[in-house]
Amino acid sequence: MSKYLERAKEIRAIVEPHHNCTQSVLMSFTQSLNLDDQTAFKLAVAFGGGMKSGITCGVITGGLMVLGLFDVDDPATTQKLVKDFQGRHSDMLNCADLLRVNAANGGQRKPHCDALVYEMVEYVENILKERGKI
Numbered sequence: 001m002s003k004y005l006e007r008a009k010e011i012r013a014i015v016e017p018h019h020n021c022t023q024s025v026l027m028s029f030t031q032s033l034n035l036d037d038q039t040a041f042k043l044a045v046a047f048g049g050g051m052k053s054g055i056t057c058g059v060i061t062g063g064l065m066v067l068g069l070f071d072v073d074d075p076a077t078t079q080k081l082v083k084d085f086q087g088r089h090s091d092m093l094n095c096a097d098l099l100r101v102n103a104a105n106g107g108q109r110k111p112h113c114d115a116l117v118y119e120m121v122e123y124v125e126n127i128l129k130e131r132g133k134i
Contacts, residue, residue, distance in 0.1 A: 004028045008121045012114045017041075020048020021095075024117045025062025025124070032134055033069050050095030057095045059120035060085055066124050070133045077127065084123070 008028040011019050019027065022044040030040050046052060047061045063081055067073070085093065092098050102112040128134045 002122070002125055003031075004121050004125045005118060007031070008117050012117060020044065021058030021113050021117050022047035022062035022065070023058075025059050025120050026065050028117075028121045029066045029069070029124070033066075035069065054096030055094050057085075057093060057098055057116065059116045060093065062117075063120045063124045067127065070128055070131075072127065072131055072133065081123065081127070085120075088119070 005028070008024055011024045011027050019041070023041050026040045026044045027037055029035075030037055044058075044062060044065065048058050050056055050058065051061070060082060064078060067077065067081070082093065089098060090101065092101065098116070099109060099112070102109070125134065
């Protein structure tokens with residue numbers, strides 16, 4: 001298991017304070033970014049729960065934040081991240097939709113969100129490795 005995925009699992013195990021999905025993805029990479037956890041926590045606070053509005057899933061915004069901080073800023077990479085996520089999740093991007101379908105299938109929220117965080121951390125880590133950023 002990579003250090004980033006390990007860190008994501010540590011963060012998701014913390015009960016108080018709660019870390020939303022965006023915070024969890026971003027904070028998984030803070031050590032490599034020389035970014036302190038408190039700043040990352042505050043930066044990503046409004047992006048949880050689909051920007052607190054049920055729209056774009058926080059793992060997507062967290063993943064894009066990490067890529068930007070590693071200076072990966074090209075439309076093709078951003079579009080691929082979004083399209084690949086949609087492809088793995090029945091063409092859905094919105095938090096509310098993902099949670100609704102999960103609940104309809106009998107799933108619980110925390111394990112569902114944890115899995116999305118881990119998936120995005122691994123996805124972003126692979127991009128960063130391919131680009132020689134980590």
